[in-house]
Amino acid sequence: MGGFLSISILGSGSDGNAIVVSNGKRSLIVDAGFSCRELQTRLARLTPAPAPLAAALLTHDHSDHVRGCRVFCDRLGIPAAASCRTAEYLRSRHQLPARFSAFQPGSRFGVAGFDISTFPVPHDAMDPVGFVIASEGLSVGIATDLGEIDAVTVSSLHDCDALVLEANYDPDLLRDSGRPLRLKRRIAGRHGHLENGALCEALPSLLSERTRLLMLVHVSRECNDPELVRTLARNKLDEMGRHDVILSVSEQDNPAGPFKLEGTL
Numbered sequence: 001m002g003g004f005l006s007i008s009i010l011g012s013g014s015d016g017n018a019i020v021v022s023n024g025k026r027s028l029i030v031d032a033g034f035s036c037r038e039l040q041t042r043l044a045r046l047t048p049a050p051a052p053l054a055a056a057l058l059t060h061d062h063s064d065h066v067r068g069c070r071v072f073c074d075r076l077g078i079p080a081a082a083s084c085r086t087a088e089y090l091r092s093r094h095q096l097p098a099r100f101s102a103f104q105p106g107s108r109f110g111v112a113g114f115d116i117s118t119f120p121v122p123h124d125a126m127d128p129v130g131f132v133i134a135s136e137g138l139s140v141g142i143a144t145d146l147g148e149i150d151a152v153t154v155s156s157l158h159d160c161d162a163l164v165l166e167a168n169y170d171p172d173l174l175r176d177s178g179r180p181l182r183l184k185r186r187i188a189g190r191h192g193h194l195e196n197g198a199l200c201e202a203l204p205s206l207l208s209e210r211t212r213l214l215m216l217v218h219v220s221r222e223c224n225d226p227e228l229v230r231t232l233a234r235n236k237l238d239e240m241g242r243h244d245v246i247l248s249v250s251e252q253d254n255p256a257g258p259f260k261l262e263g264t265l
Contacts, residue, residue: 081102
């Protein structure tokens with residue numbers, strides 16, 4: 001009998017990020033960028049409810065990814081895992097829970113039946129990483145904050161059953177926004193965030209025959225449009241002949257999912 005993975009986006013954007021991956025027995029939360037109360041509220045809105053959480057995985061130290069981590073993990077009695085420099089930085093700011101572990105980007109480890117591979121990503125944080133989470137013969141690749149999709153990202157994410165990728169901004173909307181020039185340059189830099197066109201150009205390198213789900217996240221409220229993202233990505237998938245790929249564009253305020261992937265063990 002085949003196993004399954006389910007993926008839910010509790011919310012994604014500059015006001016908070018959190019993703020839940022479950023194999024039906026246990027679950028992991030990737031980032032905890034909302035308050036503890038808000039995380040619990042959003043988890044309660046998922047139907048069906050995910051399996052009990054076993055751990056939190058942190059991509060990097062920015063507040064929209066770690067805001068609720070300490071209180072949430074301590075309240076649930078679960079550990080957090082972060083890259084070494086991220087963990088050290090968060091510990092210095094008293095933002096780490098009582099139980100935590102640190103890893104080197106590029107390393108691989110196991111948690112509660114999940115096999116987790118990590119890889120460095122280009123972003124202006126202490127030690128940012130992406131994850132490939134595998135269980136039940138299925139895998140989901142996650143890269144939510146990165147200025148470009150480099151060779152390491154491509155090699156790490158290729159051949160996943162599901163991908164959770166950033167589609168942060170449209171260049172014209174960013175240019176015309178009221179944001180300070182310094183912030184615009186930071187966002188558009190190679191260690192900033194990923195623009196729609198770059199995401200779409202990378203899809204042929206990232207998707208394999210086994211990829212069945214594409215979830216686009218961290219869509220800017222001010223400098224992007226979910227419908228624009230959906231149209232561009234769908235057009236690219238159609239151009240690739242990948243009409244079979246389920247496409248989801250997540251927003252800040254409304255949880256998306258769970259999306260269920262079934263495998264054959």
